[in-house]
Amino acid sequence: MSDEEFRSLVLKELSDIRRDVAQTQQMTADLIRIVGNTNGMLEEAQQDIDVMKRNIDVIKQDIDIVKQEQKRMSDIQEQQGRVLEMLSYRSLAHDADIRDLRRVR
Template sequence: MARMEAMIGDLIRIVGNTNSLVEEIKEDVDGLKVEVRSLREDVDELKVEVRSLREDVDELKVEVRSLREDVDGLKVEVRSLREDVNELKVKVADQGKDIEIIKAAMATKDDIAQLNERFDYLSERLLRQEEDTYRLKRLVGIK
């Protein structure tokens, strides 16, 4: 019987220890449940944030496509403008050559002044010759 009592005492102690361990485990499980709930809430919040980020990414993709289209359009316009500028450069160069030809063909002020002096000289000489001819005719008697 003493052995039975000892065994019952051991059993009571084991049951007490087990109950104590079960209580600790229950507290740990309750703590884990709270943590799991908190983690689930965090996961739900993260899911909402991920959805929002995906929507933002989709909007950004649309904007990037639009910007790429705009850039492509601008590239076409720049090419066209470059072609226009090159054509204008050719035209300006041609006009510059034409202007040089016209300048070379035009009489300058100095040229005109020299021609006027020469004309005045020739006019005076002609006038003197006419006077001399008139005098000679008078001397000879021709009217």
């Protein structure tokens, strides 16, 4: 192989290497851009998750309030049921007394 052929071969290989390096640099730049975009999307998703966590906390508080109100209403309803039962008993007793008084006359 002559010096000229060797030189030509080396220059071709060097050219191929430079092309490969340029492609690698382009792919690296593309990957860096993709990673940057992915990081941005991840940050947005994390912010959305944080907002959802805060909303869940508010919903939990609201549920606790509703449970307390439901318990209070249930207690009131139970108390009113006892009062109605007592009033019903008194009403029946009064009706019986009235019938007895009417018979006495």
